Structure formats: structure tokens, C-alpha cells
Amino acid sequence: MSADLDVIERAIDIDASPETVFELLTDPAEYVKWKGRLADLDPRPGGRFHVTFKDSAVRGEYVEVVKNKRVVFTWGWEGPQAAIGPGGSTVEIDLEPRGTGTRLHLVHRGLPAAELASHTAGWDYFLPRLTDVAEGRTPPA
Amino acid sequence: MDDALRAIAEPRRRDILRLVWHEERSVGDIASHFDVTRPAISQHLRVLEDAGLVTLRRDGRRSIYRARRTALHELRAYLAAFWDAELAGLKAAAERAEREKKGTYERRPRRH
Numbered sequence: 001m002s003a004d005l006d007v008i009e010r011a012i013d014i015d016a017s018p019e020t021v022f023e024l025l026t027d028p029a030e031y032v033k034w035k036g037r038l039a040d041l042d043p044r045p046g047g048r049f050h051v052t053f054k055d056s057a058v059r060g061e062y063v064e065v066v067k068n069k070r071v072v073f074t075w076g077w078e079g080p081q082a083a084i085g086p087g088g089s090t091v092e093i094d095l096e097p098r099g100t101g102t103r104l105h106l107v108h109r110g111l112p113a114a115e116l117a118s119h120t121a122g123w124d125y126f127l128p129r130l131t132d133v134a135e136g137r138t139p140p141a
Numbered sequence: 142m143d144d145a146l147r148a149i150a151e152p153r154r155r156d157i158l159r160l161v162w163h164e165e166r167s168v169g170d171i172a173s174h175f176d177v178t179r180p181a182i183s184q185h186l187r188v189l190e191d192a193g194l195v196t197l198r199r200d201g202r203r204s205i206y207r208a209r210r211t212a213l214h215e216l217r218a219y220l221a222a223f224w225d226a227e228l229a230g231l232k233a234a235a236e237r238a239e240r241e242k243k244g245t246y247e248r249r250p251r252r253h
Contacts, residue, residue, distance in 0.1 A: 008217065008220055010221070010224045010225065010228060012228045012229075012231075012232055014231070014232045015235075015236050016232075016235035020235050020242070021235045023238075024234055024235055025231075033234045033238070034231050034233070035227065102235075104228065104231070108220070
């Protein structure tokens, strides 16, 4: 059960085709239109997923790429002080056609907070709050 | 919240946090679990405290720490908000690109 909780999940409806969204996630020239200064992307299993920002950089590798449907990559920040190191967590993005648009579903696994909590019996405390956040409510303090 | 992320980036500080997750412990007790000097442990505890991840209580001359577990929840919320911002950026770029594609596509027949 805790495996299901070891994640952040997000979904968003985009008024653009899965093809357009897929390009923005896998084509370096397209990627920097929404994120980062420089993207070095090699969208195939084991290929680079490097995005450089003004003062930080994300480093990972593509794990799975299904054209216009699914992109999975490892994900972490560069640097000794990075909360999540390069390749330290995994992001799964699924694209599903919805009318003329796309439903994007994102799952981020292997987060440091989850790692901490999973080493404790803290889930009884954590679970209700996690559910609140996942469902978009403000959890109690 | 960046402070908290930086604080737990260090594996030893994560170990310390686990130690004081369920029960409060003195600095000496915490230090006895590690092969590093007590001042080094105190330094880690200060970073954790500054980041709001542990609370400090004085008992006479002893400093006693325990995890502030709500802080982990805040950290998760921070990461969730991070993705919300990322995805909002992706959505805006995708919809812009789509409008441009459609604009090109729709104009084309009228030219012929």
C-alpha cells in the first residue's frame, strides 16, 4: 500500500493534441519553449534528459518513450545540495486524448519526503493529509 | 521551504530525522548512533532546526530534539506546487503551439 503513497500525482487538461504535448516533452527546441534555458534530450530508453536553468540543472535519463502516449524519465537536481540527486526519482507522464485536447497525468515517485516517511510508521499521520493534497484540499495544520 | 529541501539533501540529516521521528532524543543519544563528532551532529541539528524540521527543548543542560512531522507534509505540498507550476507552463506552451498550428492550417486553403 505504501508504494501507492510514495508519489505525487497530478492531472491537467490541455487544449492541444497529444502530438503537440509530446513534442514539448521530447524535442529539445520545443522543450525550452516552456522550461529551462537549454535542453539536451535524447528521447529513447537510456537517453539523456538534461535541462539547464539559470542557476540549477535537472539531470536524468529517459526510461520509456511511447510516441504521443507516454514518457518516463528519471529526475533529479545536479549539485551536492540537491534534495533529489540526478536520477534520484522517476517521473511518469501519460497523455490521453480527450476530445480535441489531452488529459496529462503525471506521477512523480521516489521523493525524499516519501523516503523519510516510509522508514517510519508515520503513514497513519501522513495518509489523510496526503489525500487532502492529492485531492486539492488544504489539509489541516 | 528551500531550506527544508536543502536540509534533507544530506543523508546523515535524514538519518537523524528518522531517529527523532517517534521519540525525542538528546544530542548525546543522537550522536551515539553515528561515527562522527558530537559538534558535527549539533551542526546537523541546527540545520534541521533552522529548516523547521525538528524542534528543540531544553531539559536542564540537555538539548532534546524531536521531529516536526508536519514539516514533511509541507515539503510534499511544496513539491506538488512545483509540479502544478511546471504543468501550467507546459499547458500554456502546448495551447500556444496548437493555436499556431491551427492558424497555419486554416489559412492554407484560402491561399489556393
